[in-house]
Amino acid sequence: MPARPPRAPDASDPPSHPLPLGARAAKKVEPAAPAAPGARLAANQLRRMRRIVDAAVDLAEKGGFEAVRLRDVADRSDVALGTLYKYFRSKEDILLFALNEEMDVLEQAMAARPSANGTALERAVEFFRRATRAIARRPQLARAMIRAMAAGDADTVMKLAFLQLRIARLVVATLRGEAPDLAKPLDQPAGSATEQAIAQVLMNVWFSSLVGWAAGLHPERVVTEHIRTGAGLILAPPAAP
Amino acid sequence: MPARPPRAPDASDPPSHPLPLGARAAKKVEPAAPAAPGARLAANQLRRMRRIVDAAVDLAEKGGFEAVRLRDVADRSDVALGTLYKYFRSKEDILLFALNEEMDVLEQAMAARPSANGTALERAVEFFRRATRAIARRPQLARAMIRAMAAGDADTVMKLAFLQLRIARLVVATLRGEAPDLAKPLDQPAGSATEQAIAQVLMNVWFSSLVGWAAGLHPERVVTEHIRTGAGLILAPPAAP
DNA sequence: GAGCGGATTAGAACATGTTTCAATCTGGTG
DNA sequence: CACCAGATTGAAACATGTTCTAATCCGCTC
Numbered sequence: 255m256p257a258r259p260p261r262a263p264d265a266s267d268p269p270s271h272p273l274p275l276g277a278r279a280a281k282k283v284e285p286a287a288p289a290a291p292g293a294r295l296a297a298n299q300l301r302r303m304r305r306i307v308d309a310a311v312d313l314a315e316k317g318g319f320e321a322v323r324l325r326d327v328a329d330r331s332d333v334a335l336g337t338l339y340k341y342f343r344s345k346e347d348i349l350l351f352a353l354n355e356e357m358d359v360l361e362q363a364m365a366a367r368p369s370a371n372g373t374a375l376e377r378a379v380e381f382f383r384r385a386t387r388a389i390a391r392r393p394q395l396a397r398a399m400i401r402a403m404a405a406g407d408a409d410t411v412m413k414l415a416f417l418q419l420r421i422a423r424l425v426v427a428t429l430r431g432e433a434p435d436l437a438k439p440l441d442q443p444a445g446s447a448t449e450q451a452i453a454q455v456l457m458n459v460w461f462s463s464l465v466g467w468a469a470g471l472h473p474e475r476v477v478t479e480h481i482r483t484g485a486g487l488i489l490a491p492p493a494a495p
Numbered sequence: 496m497p498a499r500p501p502r503a504p505d506a507s508d509p510p511s512h513p514l515p516l517g518a519r520a521a522k523k524v525e526p527a528a529p530a531a532p533g534a535r536l537a538a539n540q541l542r543r544m545r546r547i548v549d550a551a552v553d554l555a556e557k558g559g560f561e562a563v564r565l566r567d568v569a570d571r572s573d574v575a576l577g578t579l580y581k582y583f584r585s586k587e588d589i590l591l592f593a594l595n596e597e598m599d600v601l602e603q604a605m606a607a608r609p610s611a612n613g614t615a616l617e618r619a620v621e622f623f624r625r626a627t628r629a630i631a632r633r634p635q636l637a638r639a640m641i642r643a644m645a646a647g648d649a650d651t652v653m654k655l656a657f658l659q660l661r662i663a664r665l666v667v668a669t670l671r672g673e674a675p676d677l678a679k680p681l682d683q684p685a686g687s688a689t690e691q692a693i694a695q696v697l698m699n700v701w702f703s704s705l706v707g708w709a710a711g712l713h714p715e716r717v718v719t720e721h722i723r724t725g726a727g728l729i730l731a732p733p734a735a736p
Numbered sequence: 737g738a739g740c741g742g743a744t745t746a747g748a749a750c751a752t753g754t755t756t757c758a759a760t761c762t763g764g765t766g
Numbered sequence: 767c768a769c770c771a772g773a774t775t776g777a778a779a780c781a782t783g784t785t786c787t788a789a790t791c792c793g794c795t796c
Binding site for chain 2: 400411
């Protein structure tokens with residue numbers, strides 16, 4: 255990644271994206287009040303941003319990380335390269351933004367239809383199986399997103415930390431067979447210490463295995479197997495009859 | 496990573512590095528027979544390669560992945576850029592080669608002084624604690640290597656698979672309190688299915704947590720804690736008195 | 737409608753990974 | 767020693783992420 259010597263931060267730097275863009279499929283943004291004063295970005299700016307993200311995702315779906323050439327993204331979204339960099343700090347930033355949007359979808363799905371059947375073990379395995387399925391449906395996109403996680407700059411880090419907390423919340427809820435409380439602040443995690451530890455380990459196993467899958471080391475099925483193995487070791491005491 | 500459209504493989508492509516280079520600190524390569532016929536590379540070629548790797552590691556120690564500018568590496572190792580690419584396929588390739596050398600060191604240490612004290616749980620935690628310590632001693636280098644793992648091309652993949660198998664061998668040996676059998680081929684892993692599963696899970700937890708550490712999400716101590724948590728959940732049945 | 741300030745654009749410029757090429761060097765052979 | 771094949775060099779060229787700049791546009795206020 256060619257990078258000049260780091261630059262002093264500037265008031266006009268791209269934001270850290272606290273802003274949701276509305277579902278990707280949504281063709282129209284609700285008109286609402288035309289340019290509310292508190293709104294951080296005007297409606298046409300939101301539309302621009304959405305075009306950028308959509309173009310990047312399209313390209314990533316086809317050819318993975320490398321296929322997302324920012325000049326192409328800019329062309330496809332009818333935006334100048336400079337503008338693109340006004341919205342996003344880097345290529346990775348765009349892909350992580352899209353990943354966050356996927357997370358929104360998953361959270362909504364879990365809140366709407368929490369898994370409540372079977373044992374905690376079964377629920378956990380099923381949760382990760384579904385999540386893996388959703389990811390593996392667009393392998394190139396997933397690879398691109400996973401690769402974007404490896405950037406390692408300070409900005410990426412905070413986004414990953416958030417993602418991790420969001421997933422942990424879902425896993426803990428799944429272990430308990432409850433719906434996740436999406437309103438509760440992330441820095442005040444739910445669940446007992448043990449539940450959090452279990453969630454942590456399962457997430458770690460999942461992430462590692464996903465990385466292996468993304469690299470081509472093993473097929474999707476193995477990811478689920480790893481989770482089953484890990485969850486079995488943790489949640490099914492060997493002395494159980 | 497700027498990459499032209501993929502090129503057809505060529506007989507003069509860089510090797511997949513089955514060759515060990517001798518310890519990094521070794522200032523001299525044993526003269527031995529001057530240019531043995533079977534040797535894949537002449538002695539001065541080995542020296543060139545070593546200079547390249549050393550230069551890359553030096554730079555990575557100071558400034559991480561981005562500080563390894565290949566023009567600098569070429570300059571410092573008194574080698575033309577083109578020659579560098581004759582030995583290594585990419586920047587990542589150099590760093591992964593260095594990582595493999597680190598693995599050699601770890602393997603030798605474990606073979607020479609296997610941990611045999613305490614319970615399997617204690618041994619496993621201690622193993623990962625030491626490995627984490629060794630890695631965290633040079634944070635920038637570690638970050639660079641971890642980032643190099645994310646490249647995702649087919650070549651990287653096989654190297655990562657090998658690394659994984661080598662670490663798994665050490666973990667299984669540690670669980671058993673034995674010395675690892677470095678002679679045994681990697682595709683014929685030691686240990687029972689359960690032992691392999693445990694090793695797998697612990698490695699996954701370790702890797703994930705290392706990535707988090709490398710990204711700056713948490714300090715070294717937390718890596719060890721994650722391992723302790725995971726190993727505790729797996730190896731210390733909750734019903735134990 | 738005129739003017740202003742910020743957003744946008746087109747395009748150049750820069751940094752760095754990667755490739756290519758002609759010239760030169762090197763080590764071994766006759 | 768003369769010579770050849772392959773390795774190496776030095777330098778240029780290319781691709782793509784990222785930054786910069788001058789000109790233009792847009793939406794708002796007066």
